[in-house]
Amino acid sequence: MSAVDEARRWLGTPYVHQAATRGAGCDCLGLIRGVYAAVVGTTPEVPPAYSRDWSEPQGTEALWQAALRHLQAKPLGAVAPGDVILFRMRSGAVAKHLGLQTSCGANARFIHAYQGHGVVECALSAPWQRRIVARFAFPAQQTGQE
Template identity: 70%
Template sequence: MTHHALLVVEEARRWIGTPYVHQMAVRGAGTDCLGLVRGVWRAVIGQEPERPPAYSMDWSEPQGRELLWGAALRHLELKDHAAHALGDVILFRMRDGSVAKHLGIQSEVGDTPRFVHAYSGHGVVESPLSAPWARRVVARFQFPDGEAS
């Protein structure tokens, strides 16, 4: 476990209780799942590498375009799917045949894995990475090394 990973988890946990607000990324005021990852990036890495364009709640699902996955590949480091580690950014496909459109940050590993995520109707919460969630994981990423200036 690296110091960098601990910073990611600590920052993600600071967002717990932030209300769910589509397209926002402001700790305490409102965020969605991408906003949480963006906010952690700003705190741990620094300036965001790109501002996301306006996006719909369905993440272009009718067009079948993997926009969220593409953005993750541009800025995060793809990991072995089986190599769970603290601070991982986890990408979920919520339904078979749909695009991947939910993100979380791994906050615990081992026998009781957990993740922090902004969940519609709940805000930012820390949830067990239980079987129903784990089977929806389609990719794992890590933040690039770097510290906020």
């Protein structure tokens, strides 16, 4: 199953901070962790408890560093469906939101878990695109690989 297909199975999951259970609740990290487990065949590290501001008070890029441990970094311009995209929600803040690109081009879209909305697929509009600071691919699947 592709990352896009798996992420679409999560649509409608309620937003629940620090959760990662399809249909019951997840946040943006929980969504990506769930998709990772389904498409890679292993479970990434379990994150320590985290606040909604992530590591903003400390100024550390905790989410970015975790992504680098488990995903393959890509150039920002190497856009493809299934990419994990990392957002910085405001200038000078740490990157603290994740999504999964579902389509590219003029009608680019992405899936993310958003507080107050749950897991939704929406347009990757110019305001969202301006906030992208990193792009990643999932590693090769562990199951069925030699």
